[in-house]
Amino acid sequence: MNFNGSTRNPRNDSGMPRHYGFLLLPGYSLIAFASAIEALRMANWVSGQDLYECTMISPDGAAVTSSCGVETRADASLETMPDFNSLIVCGASPVARTGNESVIRWLRQLQKRGMEIGGIGTGSYLMACAGLLDGYRATIHWWDLGSLRDEFPNINVSSNLFEIDRDRITCGGGSAAMDMMLFLIGQQHGLEIASSISEQFVCERIRPPQHPQRIPLQARIGTSHKKLIEAVSLMEANIDEPLTTDDLAFHVGVSRRHLERLFKKHLQSVPSKYYLQLRLEKARQQLQQTETPIAEVARSCGFATASHFSTTYRNHYGVTPRQERTAGP
Structure with a gap:
């Protein structure tokens, strides 16, 4: 289902929208999820085209409660998800270190398909647990940077706002999710659309990947x-x-x-x-x-x-x- 409610082929063929799946885990950061998905919705609005389509996924297909208590309805479960081009893992805030075994196994299966996979906030931690980030540049919320480096020495962990390395995309969460999505939208459809979205959200600028997470x-x-x-x-x-x-x-x-x-x-x-x-x-x-x-x-x-x-x-x-x-x- 796309943002205006019409059904479209999820494949990224010519003229078809790019389909993002958002895996929402209990306790996910609402501000990070909203920052990411709203950027895609606004891309459709400012362009007047269906550039993006989104599917909300939960482990069992049930509604998921965010860290601040807001529930989001899921469109699919791990077993019933449709095809999509990219997956974004929205991890729990704070990070959940146990109870994610089925999700980790599922992520490993997606990896075999060569799918683009991303993590917002602590979503990077689950990607690391699944081995998806070995040999990649990646980031996570600054609060968890030290533990990610210690637990996963094969990951090139940075403190940047977000990282895009081949088919892996990660960010620190919060409003950085919007910067990351605007950057991707700019790559896929041009800087003019990304800048128009930024203006609609009253964001003075799109921060680049290498921008540090913490304020000076x-x-x-x-x-x-x-x-x-x-x-x-x-x-x-x-x-x-x-x-x-x-x-x-x-x-x-x-x-x-x-x-x-x-x-x-x-x-x-x-x-x-x-x-x-x-x-x-x-x-x-x-x-x-x-x-x-x-x-x-x-x-x-x-x-x-x-x-x-x-x-x-x-x-x-x-x-x-x-x-x-x-x-x-």
């Missing part, structure tokens, strides 16, 4: 003070072996007292406390997203012993690392 550090910390940005950058680059406040001050070329004043004025904190928070956030991410032993998590985040890590973590988050892992995100 100065925007994240809310200041453009050069020395402060240098200090925080050093902290983020030295999580496993934390620098002392004196070391930080030396490397950025200011006195310890001046560095402490900068942190107090712009970040309402002191260097040591801010640094500790960064390390604990990194540890929390690993606990929620990986099976790395807690002692190893402690070492990778700059804690000399697991007991010191556990005490510090509990004081900050109100739960121990073990409880954090049991509870999940």
